[in-house]
Amino acid sequence: MLSKKMEKALNAQINAEFWSAYLYLSMSAYFEAEGKSGFANWFKVQFKEEQAHAEIFMNFVYDRGGRVMLQPIAAVDTQWENPLHVFKETLKHEQKVTKMINELYAIAEEEKDYATRSMLTWFIDEQVEEEKTAQEYIDHLALIGDNGFGMYTIDKELATRTYTTPAPLANSAE
Ligand code: MG
Numbered sequence: 001m002l003s004k005k006m007e008k009a010l011n012a013q014i015n016a017e018f019w020s021a022y023l024y025l026s027m028s029a030y031f032e033a034e035g036k037s038g039f040a041n042w043f044k045v046q047f048k049e050e051q052a053h054a055e056i057f058m059n060f061v062y063d064r065g066g067r068v069m070l071q072p073i074a075a076v077d078t079q080w081e082n083p084l085h086v087f088k089e090t091l092k093h094e095q096k097v098t099k100m101i102n103e104l105y106a107i108a109e110e111e112k113d114y115a116t117r118s119m120l121t122w123f124i125d126e127q128v129e130e131e132k133t134a135q136e137y138i139d140h141l142a143l144i145g146d147n148g149f150g151m152y153t154i155d156k157e158l159a160t161r162t163y164t165t166p167a168p169l170a171n172s173a174e
Contacts, residue, residue: 002066003111009104010116014057015071016100021050023076023093027086030079036151038159039083048163053123056168060119083151084141091134098127122168 002010028043058068080086101123108116137154144150164170 002061002064002116003113006107006111006113006116007061007066009107010057010061010066011069011071013100013104014054014061014068015073016097017050017054017057018070018073019076020093020097021047021054022073024050024090026076026078027080027090030086031083036083036155038155038157039086042158042161043086045161045163049166052166052169053126056119056122056166056172059169059172060116064115083154084138087134087137087141091131091138094127094130094134098131101127119168126166 024043024046028040028047031037031040031043061068077089080089101120105117105120105124108114108120140154144154
C-alpha cells in the first residue's frame with residue numbers, strides 16, 4: 001500500500017510526465033512549421049516516450065492499490081529561436097525532471113517504501129541517457145552553426161529515430 005504522501009508525489013510526477021510529452025509535441029509542431037521533418041520526427045518519438053513514462057507511473061500506482069487522479073496540463077512554449085535553442089531547453093527541462101525523480105526517491109527512502117525505490121531506479125538510469133542525448137545534440141548543433149549542409153544532414157539523421165516501448169511498460173503488457 002502506498003502512503004498518502006507517496007501517492008500524492010507520484011500523481012504529481014504523472015502530471016509532469018504528461019507535461020513533458022506536451023512540451024515535446026509542441027517542439028515537434030514547431031519543427032513541422034519550420035520544414036524540418038527529421039527534427040519533428042525526433043520530438044514526436046520523444047513525446048511518445050514521455051507518455052509511456054506517465055503510463056509506467058500510472059500502472060505502478062494501480063499495482064500498489066493507489067489512486068491516479070489526472071490534473072490539468074499547464075501550457076507549454078510554442079516558439080523557439082532555432083534548433084540549438086530547442087535542445088538547450090530540452091536539456092534544461094530534463095535536468096529539472098532528474099531533480100524531480102531524485103526527490104521522489106528521497107521521499108521513498110524517508111517512507112521506507114522499497115518498492116517505489118526499486119521502480120524509480122529505471123527512471124534514474126533513463127535520466128542519465130536523456131541528459132546525455134540532449135547534450136550531444138547541443139554540441140553537434142553548436143558545431144554546425146548556420147551551415148546548411150550540416151543542418152540538412154542532422155535532420156536526415158533525426159528522421160531515422162523510431163519509437164520503442166520502454167522496458168517497464170513493454171514488460172507490463174497483459
Ligand atoms: Mg520522462
